[in-house]
Amino acid sequence: MSPGPGKDDEMVIVGIGDFCVGKMQMSSIGLGSCIGLVIFDKDKGIGGMAHVMLPDSQGRGERPGKFADTAVEALTRELVKSGSRQGSLVAKIAGGAAMFKTFSGNLNIGERNIEAVKAALKLHNIPLAGEDTRGVTGRTMVYIPGNSGKISIKTADGTRKEI
Numbered sequence: 001m002s003p004g005p006g007k008d009d010e011m012v013i014v015g016i017g018d019f020c021v022g023k024m025q026m027s028s029i030g031l032g033s034c035i036g037l038v039i040f041d042k043d044k045g046i047g048g049m050a051h052v053m054l055p056d057s058q059g060r061g062e063r064p065g066k067f068a069d070t071a072v073e074a075l076t077r078e079l080v081k082s083g084s085r086q087g088s089l090v091a092k093i094a095g096g097a098a099m100f101k102t103f104s105g106n107l108n109i110g111e112r113n114i115e116a117v118k119a120a121l122k123l124h125n126i127p128l129a130g131e132d133t134r135g136v137t138g139r140t141m142v143y144i145p146g147n148s149g150k151i152s153i154k155t156a157d158g159t160r161k162e163i
Helices: 068-081 109-123
Strands: 011-013 019-022 025-032 034-042 045-052 087-097 129-131 137-145 150-155 160-162
Touching: 019 034, 025 045, 025 087, 034 068, 034 109, 034 137, 034 160, 045 068, 045 137, 068 087, 068 109, 087 109, 087 137, 087 150, 109 129, 129 150
Parallel strands: 011 025, 087 129
Antiparallel strands: 019 045, 025 137, 034 045, 034 087, 137 150, 150 160
């Protein structure tokens, strides 16, 4: 999904596996093991958000926001189409919690999602400017457009912070 530039007072909810690019506020609700990924242009005040559910698409073309490898590519492509320069893009991430403590090792989807998003960002030469990841608590993130790429995080236990 890419509705393009919008009004400053709009709020788009980016659901599981979806992505959005524009100048409006964006939010991902209920980030547990999923990753809320924001890539924004530090010079133009435009950005995009994806709600990444799984680390690897394994070549599947369905819903690019759903997978770490395809979400980074899709957001970057849409931002460049909107006039951003690749060299002006930076990223922030939230989520990747270990929601089910009984699972460990390779079953920890949250940790695998974090690693996959970071690897995809590195592959596309997009620096990671901030993160609020891991732990055992779900989060909601809100991206506030502008050159700072401000991200507001609220955890399920009521804690609030900015990255």
